[in-house]
Amino acid sequence: MLELLLYGGVSSAIYALLAVGFTLIFGVARVFNLGHGSFYALGAYFTYAGQTYFKLPLLLSAAAAVALVAGIGVGMARAFATPMQRSVLAALMITLGFALLVEQILLLTFGSQARNVQNMIAGTVQIGAASISAQRLLTLAVGAGLIAALWLFIHKTRLGAAILAISQDREAAQYQGINTARIFTIVMALSAGLAAIAGILAGSFLTVQPDMGILPMVKAVSIVIVGGLGSIPGSIIAALLLGYGETAVAFLFSTRFTELVSLGAVLLVLSLRPAGLLGKRAAF
């Protein structure tokens, strides 16, 4: 039972890091960034490369990786901002194309075999009757901490207020003099960074493969739909639901059916309450 609590928490933390960034991008640009999983994958791979090829210490590799991925997020924002705003199809196609591009580049550069990022903390921790790897515990702690920090950022800073304003009413925000293009770039960098951190932490106990980004992206999309488009608390709650839901299914039935949880949740929400748990409207 305690193990379920802990392991579920780890999954939820990773999902939350992915989903919150994804929902921020949607809130600010009304775009589903289907390339979000690429940031996750690149975070893991850059760290791996830093350690393995450049012989950098782990934390330095990780920090550099996060910075690099954030930079790529900025680049993507700049290069694709115009076509992304043009039509839903164009935005979905371009971001999806980006995801595939990254996957191909990773495949060609690193090959298809599974790798791992080194653990930041080694060993196992015993909590009551449950034992959990220290790395997983670290992931849970860092994830929760970052989400809390992000929450404070959104609600206590001017930049955060600007982001909220744009999410609620883009035009009104522009009238108030908020530079939406700049905020979009910042949000992309922030989201990319969060996804990269999730990839780095998870990359030590989950496999690092060129296509590792697709499923996290699908999960992020599912979470955001369940939680409500553009709602950060919604994403967090939905991430918890999904993380614990999958872990429960894995514990009680089999790890085979975990994927059905997200699909089932999405179809259920769209049938009963399309706006999502905390979403305001059922559409753009």
Next chain:
Amino acid sequence: MNRRSLAAIALAVTALAAVPLASKSDYLLGVLIVSSIFAVFAASWDFMSGQTGRENFGHALFIGAGAYSAAFLNLEFGLPPAATVPLGGVAALFFAVLIGLPTLRLSGPYFAVATLVAASIMERLTLVLWETTGGEEGLTGLSALARTSVARYYVALTFLAVTVGILVALARSRWGLILRAIRGDEAAAQAAGTNTTLHKMGALLVSAFAAGMAGAVYAHYQQSVGPHVFGVILTVTIITMAYVGGIGTTYGAIAGAFLLTIMTEGLRQFGEFRLLVYTLFLIAIIRFLPDGLLLPIFQRGRTP
């Protein structure tokens, strides 16, 4: 349709039908068979997404459903392609209803996203349930479409002609007009008394059925299936083909399919870089040619 288009189509069909008489190359026939199958993939995608404007981002869901169903029915029960192909279409219908029912009545990206999610999850499931589906290697040993490669060629060509014929007839019918009105402005279509959700569902069923059948044909041509038939790469490839040819014109999707399949063959020399080049090409098209590649060229020959 004007006389010039009609002549062009007649020419293309005759040329395709005559290929085995002019060439003995199995390789060429193979490329054209794959092109034909992908043409149905693309045309069926375009029937939904091009006509109604509701983009399907998981078209591979229907293709995979058809392919794997055909594989099971063929390997477990010994059903021949003549039976598995239509049954593959039926299997795809099941998924169309499952995904379409909750999502088509909503505006916004829900349909696109739900199809993406469903296809990805199905791909995962085929890997996870490897005892039944053969996992990453998939299933092999399916019956062939026909005994000789020339016969297979004509089977594929006939399948293409019949399926596309039906899709075009539907697109040019009153129903097609209603679907395109939904694409034009869904709320206005509702104000004109159209039950848009019902019609979208109908279009999805047609699209899924055609794709499911084509998936089964593909499985029998390759004589194997694998998780890639549910994959995002397949869906993106199909969308690219329709995009390049011109969304909303069924013939555009077909032309795009032939063009890109042949181009992919031409890229074989790039070896591993093939998919990379392909993806770059896709991104470039979307970024710089929003109306597609072929449609503007084609339209320049017509009066505005």
Next chain:
Amino acid sequence: MSVLLEVSNLGKRFGGLVAVDSFAMTVMPQEIVGFLGPNGAGKTTLFNLLSGFIEPDQGRVVFDGVDLAGRRNHDIVNRGMARTFQLARPFQQLTVAENVAVACLCPRARRLDAGTPYMDRARALLDQVGLGGRADDPVEILPYGDLRRLEIARALATRPRLMLFDEPFAGLAESEIQPLAELIRALHRDGLTILIIEHRLRIFMQLVRRIIAIDFGRIIAEGAPEQVVNDPRVVEAYLGKGGSPDAVA
């Protein structure tokens, strides 16, 4: 003569804002009723509620004896209540005739016009609104005034008994106003019951027989045109929002 439309206790709120408040009215067949009120008074919301584009929180909309409240918009159209939009919404990438033809294919029109081929019917409607010559043009090249006429033709194609016009004269040039008004009068003579929202008072007063004035989602005055327009509450509603009704004409 039986009542065509009976609205009772109709209400809608958006979050904390009450858009329409316990609205009630009765419309007899072949009336032309006008709706007046400052911007944000709730007139378009009212039309959206009646035509099924928004779901009411409460209330009944009894049309021809059947309560349509909460039904979907295309359902309501097929019962005989049609509407036009404030901003013209043509079907892109279709011709003018095709735009109308789609409406001719709705279940109600197919039922009531069973004998006529739908394209013929579409062209006839275009002639009726004065767009006959442009039937085969792509809809994208139509000027704004013609788009409004197209809207009307499309709504008429659904064979309505009651038509809701939402600011039909907005954005029109002076020269286009009288022809459109004449068309509306002709439709009325042919038996159509009409509800109309409009800010351009001069033409509004010429068309309508009864006015309902609305502010804050509530009726503030109702009756003959001259009476309502001069009602102190109505004048105050406009003055309070920075102008008089005349100023908007």
